[in-house]
Amino acid sequence: MREELLDGGGRVVAVYDRRTRMERPYAAELEPVGIEPAALVKLLFAERAGWVFSSTPDLCHAAKAEGGTIVRHGHGYSYDLRTQPVDPGWTAGPLPAGLRFSEFTATLDEIYPAYQLAFPPGHVDHVLDAETERRDFARLLAGEVLGPVLPCSSLVWDGEAVVGVIVVNDREGEPPMFGPWISQVYRDPDPRYRGLGMVLLRRALALGARAGLPAIGLAVTDGNPARRVYEKAGFRHTDESMTVLIPD
Incomplete structure (x- = not known):
């Protein structure tokens, strides 16, 4: 839900998507409206204490200087399905022998073990609070969170175990900042499954093109080696943002 932040005179000085993150109110994609970063930071700290927000690096660095904590540094990417090439054959892989695709029909219990293996301690996207x-x-x-899961999402199975996952959500808004969005893509890190990330990305692109989607976007944490895979797959860098925790 898009919300507004007002100054003392009732003027709109920022807009954002209201969500929840880290079990706190979250002002996602916060955009200043005719206000300098330093002034907006003072207002955020006064009016949104204890919140989390994501925005451009200049605003987030200003918030850090005032005592905020940067909890994520990310990069946005997009693949324009209207102008960039898509091979329909990507829907079929190739997959290593013994593996198979399926539509996204698995339960969280079936896909979560590979997720935990993909982001172990030391990984830039490892989360300490596993329950949350x-x-x-x-x-x-x-x-x-981002809208319903789209049919271009896929799973890769090895026997009865899910070893590769891509989740594409129907995020409200227009590309490249919004629209169809890869919220999760990961694989079991066993060397037998090397290359599945690229296979899953290309399959999602081909299925998305077949369905008439305009583009598919994603975000990646700064320092995540998967960023090279996205660039090799043809995703183009669109923006850079950070996420900041405002002190209580």
């Missing part, structure tokens, strides 16, 4: 992360994942799959 699992709950947030369930909300994502239920369409409560």
Whole structure:
């Protein structure tokens, strides 16, 4: 839900998407409206204490200087399905022998083990609060965070185990900052499954193009080696943002 932040005179000085993150109110994609970063930071600290917000690096660095904590530094990417090439054959892989695709029909219990393996301690996206992360994942799959899961989402199975996952949500808004959005893509880190990330990305692009989607976007944490995979797959850098925790 898009909300507004007003100054003392009732003037709109920022707009954002109201969500929840880290079990706190979250002002996502916060955009200043005719106000300098330093002035907006003072207002945020006064009016949104204890919140989390994401915005451009200049605003987030200003917030850090005032005592905020940067909890994520990310980069946005987009693949324009209207202008960039898509091979329809990407829907079929290739997959290593013994593996198979399926539509996104698995439960959270079936896809979560590979998620935990993909982001171990030391990984830039490892989350310490596993209980909260699992709950947030369930909300994502239920369409409560970025919108419903789209049919271009896929799973890769090895026998009865899910070893690769891509989740594409129908995020409200227009590309490249919004629209169809890859909220999760990961694989079991076992060397047998090397390359599945690229296969899943290309399959989602081909299925998305077949369905008439305009583009597919994603965000990646700064320092995540998967960023090279996205660039190799043809995703183009669109923006840079940070997420900041405002002191209580």
